Amino acid sequence: MQASGSGPSEPAVVWSQPVVEGEFTDEHGVWWQLRGGDELMPWKRVEQLLRDPKVRVLRFYANEARDVLPEQRESFAAEIRPYLTDTVVRQAGDCTDFLAGEFKDEHHNHLLVVEQSC
Structure with a gap:
């Protein structure tokens, strides 16, 4: 995703969107690949991954990823x-949205990525 800089002379900021891009390399150099392609991830699967303490969960917003x-x-x-x-009831001016994706590495470990956008 690309956002405008805050001034006319400032370059646009580009940040990672693993769910949109379909892949992600983490801070340890591990390459993760999106499972399921372009299909939206069912909430039931998101819940399963969130409940599993062995699954790493990352929240992406702008250019920051947090566990x-x-x-x-x-x-x-x-x-x-x-x-x-x-089922969200949006207040005026609420442009928040989330997109979730399940990723696997070469060792079949699971990673849940949730991208927040506005």
């Missing part, structure tokens, strides 16, 4: 569920 720790996942699920199940 969602196991003890944070219940509240994270409550935050993203309305958006991923199309």
Whole structure:
């Protein structure tokens, strides 16, 4: 994704969107590939991955990726569920959206990536 710089002379900022791009290389050099292609990930599968402490969960927003720790996942699920199940009631000016994708590495480890956009 590309966003405009804050001034006319500032370059646009480009940030990673693994779910859109279909792949992701993490900070350890591990290459992850999206499972399922262009299909939207069912909420039931998102819940399963969130409940599994062996699955790493990353939240992407702008150019930052943050781990969602196991003890944070219940509240994270409550935050993203309305958006991923199309049941959100939007307030005026709310342009928030989420996109989730399941990734696997060459050793068949799972990674859940949730991209937040506005």
